[in-house]
Amino acid sequence: MVEILKDNPPTARQPLKGLYISARLLSLVFNIPLWTLYYALFPRPRASWTVKEAVLVRLFRYLMPLNALCKLAPQTLDKTREVPESELKETSFVWLQPVDETLLKGAAKDTKVEPVKIPGYIWPKATPIPADGSLVGLWIHGGGYMMGNGSENFPEGDVARQVFRHTKIEHILSVDYRVSSEACHPAQLQDALAAYSHLVNTIGVSPSRIFLFGACSGGHLVLLLLRYLYEEKVLPMPGSVMLFSPWVDMQIDLDIAAKKCGPRPNHDIDMLAASYYANLRFLGHHPISFLSSPYGSANRAPPGSYKSYPRTFISVGDAEAFQRECTELYTLMHNDGVDVTLDVQVDAVHDFYGSGPLMPHDTARANVTKRLVNWMRGK
Numbered sequence: 001m002v003e004i005l006k007d008n009p010p011t012a013r014q015p016l017k018g019l020y021i022s023a024r025l026l027s028l029v030f031n032i033p034l035w036t037l038y039y040a041l042f043p044r045p046r047a048s049w050t051v052k053e054a055v056l057v058r059l060f061r062y063l064m065p066l067n068a069l070c071k072l073a074p075q076t077l078d079k080t081r082e083v084p085e086s087e088l089k090e091t092s093f094v095w096l097q098p099v100d101e102t103l104l105k106g107a108a109k110d111t112k113v114e115p116v117k118i119p120g121y122i123w124p125k126a127t128p129i130p131a132d133g134s135l136v137g138l139w140i141h142g143g144g145y146m147m148g149n150g151s152e153n154f155p156e157g158d159v160a161r162q163v164f165r166h167t168k169i170e171h172i173l174s175v176d177y178r179v180s181s182e183a184c185h186p187a188q189l190q191d192a193l194a195a196y197s198h199l200v201n202t203i204g205v206s207p208s209r210i211f212l213f214g215a216c217s218g219g220h221l222v223l224l225l226l227r228y229l230y231e232e233k234v235l236p237m238p239g240s241v242m243l244f245s246p247w248v249d250m251q252i253d254l255d256i257a258a259k260k261c262g263p264r265p266n267h268d269i270d271m272l273a274a275s276y277y278a279n280l281r282f283l284g285h286h287p288i289s290f291l292s293s294p295y296g297s298a299n300r301a302p303p304g305s306y307k308s309y310p311r312t313f314i315s316v317g318d319a320e321a322f323q324r325e326c327t328e329l330y331t332l333m334h335n336d337g338v339d340v341t342l343d344v345q346v347d348a349v350h351d352f353y354g355s356g357p358l359m360p361h362d363t364a365r366a367n368v369t370k371r372l373v374n375w376m377r378g379k
């Protein structure tokens, strides 16, 4: 176990970093034609995928480890910069003030990580979120806690865009929380809490009108925030929760690396390539046991500890590596009497709802939207 607990592989430093990245990128010149030929001639991982889809999924899986192995933080920019309106078409920029110290207890308190001011974005543009009875979404983007941002220009913002366009949610706040190259845990929890408290305390939105939602590691942060609200009761729980391909289990990445268990289901066909380096960087100076706690791995919370959780919609694909942990989470919540829905789309890969036309496939996305709309109507 000991030797795997280093958060810096040799590829995180020069010159290996540059060499490794160049080699991976250069090899695409051969790999893309090879994969194309292969998937044209032989059965694809799922018969419903086109050759292009099969190649794209493979390409994502091939490039994704670069973030973890080379400590890259793509699509994450300086969070002290106010993004000008000219760079935004659908949203407006808003500053979210550092979360009030009185809301910080237990897991959100740390001697080394302090609350800071962070960027937020609101849908629709130039329309402040009102305190009236509108339905308001709080969106948390994904990216393995390593990459991405909360702006409309980050591709996965498509989740928020679809929810905004197709459901009765009238306003959405997207939080641009700190990723682990900027600060480790509990920075992400502090920032998510800052956004939630901005809605509840600053604007005065009723928590029961709030839909807290996230994708991938954003789904993990949703679950982290919920667990914190459940444990510390600093603010009421939101009325509803939506999780899209959420990362649920942080412990399993270490267990897999230490060969204590087999790989995740679909790990060899999904676009996701998980790495425990992401978990260790998120963890920072905190004890490793945090990863298997209900904060780190919501599927490892004891039965009974989901009572009083809000109504929840979980979306996952059946070709995705997170399928099992999503099902475990669903079962725990369901057994605790939570009003929880699990929607599994056939042949869909990780983050299919937030990956636009790149990923298989359009029907799955349309199905989820339809199901979401019905779910909001109470069906």
Ligand SMILES: *[C@@H]1O[C@H](CO)[C@@H](O)[C@H](O)[C@H]1NC(C)=O
Binding pocket: 075, 076, 077, 078, 083, 148, 149, 150, 151, 153, 154, 155
């Ligand atoms: C967010 O990501 C998009 C897409 O890569 C990028 O164009 C944009 O500059 C990023 N914005 C911020 C504020 O990080």
Ligand SMILES: *[C@@H]1O[C@H](CO)[C@@H](O)[C@H](O)[C@H]1NC(C)=O
Binding pocket: 344, 345, 346, 347, 348, 363, 364, 367
């Ligand atoms: C979408 O829903 C239809 C009907 O409910 C179903 O037959 C189909 O398999 C679904 N598509 C996917 C990709 O799951």
